[in-house]
Amino acid sequence: MKKLIMFIVLLSSLFILVSCIEEDLGEIPVFSGVEDKEYLLGDTFEPLLGITAVDQDGNDLTELIEVDGLDDMGLFNNTLANVGTFTLTFTVTDENGLTAMAEALITVINPEDIDLGLYGCDAITQGDYVLTWCDEFTDVGFNFNAHGVNLDKWRFQIGTGSQYGLTNWGNNEQQYYREQNARVEDGRLIIEAKRESYAGKNYTSARLWTQPTFSQTYGRFEASIKLPAGDGMWPAFWMLPQNSPYGGWARGGEIDIMEARGRLPRQATGAIHFGDTWPNNTYSSNTYFFPTGTDITDFNEYAVEWEEGVIRWYVNGINFYTLTNWYATGFDFPAPFDVNFYLILNLAIGGNFDGNILPPDSLFDEPVLMEVEYVRVYQKQN
Numbered sequence: 001m002k003k004l005i006m007f008i009v010l011l012s013s014l015f016i017l018v019s020c021i022e023e024d025l026g027e028i029p030v031f032s033g034v035e036d037k038e039y040l041l042g043d044t045f046e047p048l049l050g051i052t053a054v055d056q057d058g059n060d061l062t063e064l065i066e067v068d069g070l071d072d073m074g075l076f077n078n079t080l081a082n083v084g085t086f087t088l089t090f091t092v093t094d095e096n097g098l099t100a101m102a103e104a105l106i107t108v109i110n111p112e113d114i115d116l117g118l119y120g121c122d123a124i125t126q127g128d129y130v131l132t133w134c135d136e137f138t139d140v141g142f143n144f145n146a147h148g149v150n151l152d153k154w155r156f157q158i159g160t161g162s163q164y165g166l167t168n169w170g171n172n173e174q175q176y177y178r179e180q181n182a183r184v185e186d187g188r189l190i191i192e193a194k195r196e197s198y199a200g201k202n203y204t205s206a207r208l209w210t211q212p213t214f215s216q217t218y219g220r221f222e223a224s225i226k227l228p229a230g231d232g233m234w235p236a237f238w239m240l241p242q243n244s245p246y247g248g249w250a251r252g253g254e255i256d257i258m259e260a261r262g263r264l265p266r267q268a269t270g271a272i273h274f275g276d277t278w279p280n281n282t283y284s285s286n287t288y289f290f291p292t293g294t295d296i297t298d299f300n301e302y303a304v305e306w307e308e309g310v311i312r313w314y315v316n317g318i319n320f321y322t323l324t325n326w327y328a329t330g331f332d333f334p335a336p337f338d339v340n341f342y343l344i345l346n347l348a349i350g351g352n353f354d355g356n357i358l359p360p361d362s363l364f365d366e367p368v369l370m371e372v373e374y375v376r377v378y379q380k381q382n
Helices: 001-024 361-365
Strands: 029-033 037-040 050-052 067-068 082-094 099-109 129-135 173-177 182-185 188-198 201-205 207-208 219-226 235-242 254-259 267-276 279-290 300-307 308-315 318-323 341-349 368-380
Touching: 001 308, 029 099, 067 235, 082 361, 129 207, 129 219, 173 341, 188 361, 201 341, 219 254, 235 368, 254 308, 267 300, 267 308, 267 318, 279 318, 341 368
Parallel strands: 037 099, 173 201
Antiparallel strands: 029 050, 067 082, 082 099, 129 368, 182 188, 188 201, 188 368, 207 341, 219 300, 219 368, 235 254, 235 341, 254 267, 267 279, 300 308, 308 318
């Protein structure tokens, strides 16, 4: 019995001693930035990009991090050469000999096996329509710019339009478009108009397009968008032909899914431009009037359903305009609206659409934002 009591006392003392030693040594190091990621075959891969480690006193241990599991990835000059899912193990040891370990799964996908336009999207249907392209503005994807915009889906048009032969974008717009004025934040694309001098203009904003990445003939094209009110604001969600065989604007066509005048926040318009090349072109348009208590500063879903020989416009599911008549000089109906069109999102300032009105400086006392929750494109089944 005495031996048993002595053994228990000795064991307790040993436990206290070990606990004291551990308490003296402190806490193990802490990793940041270790997370599961996906890449495309051929992407550049830096295993420690964005990963850091610190000890309990906040001392940087990043240079001491070791990585295990890289051999299976087939890296060649930091280029991913093998397809599959790989486990990387990160370890770091502080000056007290305390070691921390963390793991991340790295998935490498062959781009030929996926549709980048649908990557990160749920399999959504809208009646008879099946999803063919979307951006939900999440962090799911492979190719983002510094501001979180997915460059596999969108690219930027920069400047005043002169690069495209369009002085002031052909509409007397007063902004300079910059990539820096668009960002993805909290699951939304944000285009910010600013009162600032840049490259000879007094305002900056952003214009995104899918011309390099995606276009489609016919379907449903929709977006949930919150727009800024105020004089001189001209936000738009619209479409132009990818490679029109019918000639220049507007014989090649233009579909305006939504345009708004910030001066008139209870109105949004839909339109098409067609006919002959400028200045012998024409257009058809109609205006949606928001119910009392709502306006363009709320999130609203703007959409067109475009089929052979008919285009329908919707706001929040309400069909406010339908067209079945247009033309392209010298070509048979339904030209020009029978070829691929791409998407554009932009926030213009000034311009001909609302009589060249400019915003008061006071409008920019608060951020002037165009916010987009999602953009989705569908194709009718069969």
